[in-house]
Amino acid sequence: MISRLEPLGFEVERMRFGNVENFWARRGASGPVFCFAGHTDVVPSGPLEEWHSEPFAPVVRNGVLYGRGAADMKTGLAAMITATEDFVHAYPKHRGSIAYLITSDEEGPSIDGTKRVMQELNARGERIDWCLVGEPSSESTVGDTVKIGRRGSLSGRLTVHGVQGHVAYPQLAVNPLHVFAPALLELTTHVWDQGTEHFPPTTFQISNFNAGTGAPNVIPGELKARFNLRYSPVQTLDGLKKAVVEILDRHGIKYTLDWFVSGEPFYTPPGVMSDALSKAVVEITGRAPTLATTCGTSDGRFIAATGAQVVELGVVNSTIHKVNECVRVEDLDALQSMYFNLLRNLLA
């Protein structure tokens, strides 16, 4: 990517933090700053015997490109580069700046990647006005869905403490399953909020639930549960934590609880950026994309936190992280054209 951007007049800055390679590139000194963002790392291949071809040797069969990262998101990065080449050749004196924020740690801990680069940019007062994250956002045809936000993700690891004993002598034990059951019912039926126009309501899910020694005559001494909340921006982290704790406390449960925040939500209300992108898509497909906030978290949250308008558009995501990950080759031409139109709509 760097070797393609430098000849176009981009000033490229490698930003290595810890073991993570990132780069920031910029063409132009003035604002507004439009930035392409994405990641070069991929998840593991999974069982090799289930792949129809070598996962790390890209191959085209019947108009479909196969390989790990084909959809998430190496072809998105390629489309950014070729769209930028076309745009710079067509509009060498475009207004504002084009930037790239590329990391190699999105699928991993995501600590020394986009988050750190944004800290660095903030520290020196360099800001991004509009950002396009090239994550695979499309559902069945390229351009059918654009992400204008993501829900937040909050996880908890709960241990309910009881007293182990003989099932025949319950008066000498405290069964953590029985103590927790009414609270569990409340947690799973609680209406957290109604969502918003662009966000579904907040949801609570138990992902792991373990108790019992395996013996049929023993009351377990403790119960372990893990749960996750996917939440809309009407919630705050503190508010959600308080609500969960309030329910547990009201049921008189003895417990320990550890929290894990895997992503705070972001939301870019419809405006200049989403309008420019919708127009760019309509010019190719004839249909306006759905503006959605569904699915997991993305690095867009770190960029949106600085006030940038962040939207996500990429190829169809139906095979991401799966074996035989793939993308239709014709979709890549369409995506490149959408990216080109977006650049033109914003900076020509």
Ligand SMILES: [Zn+2]
């Ligand atoms: Zn990705």
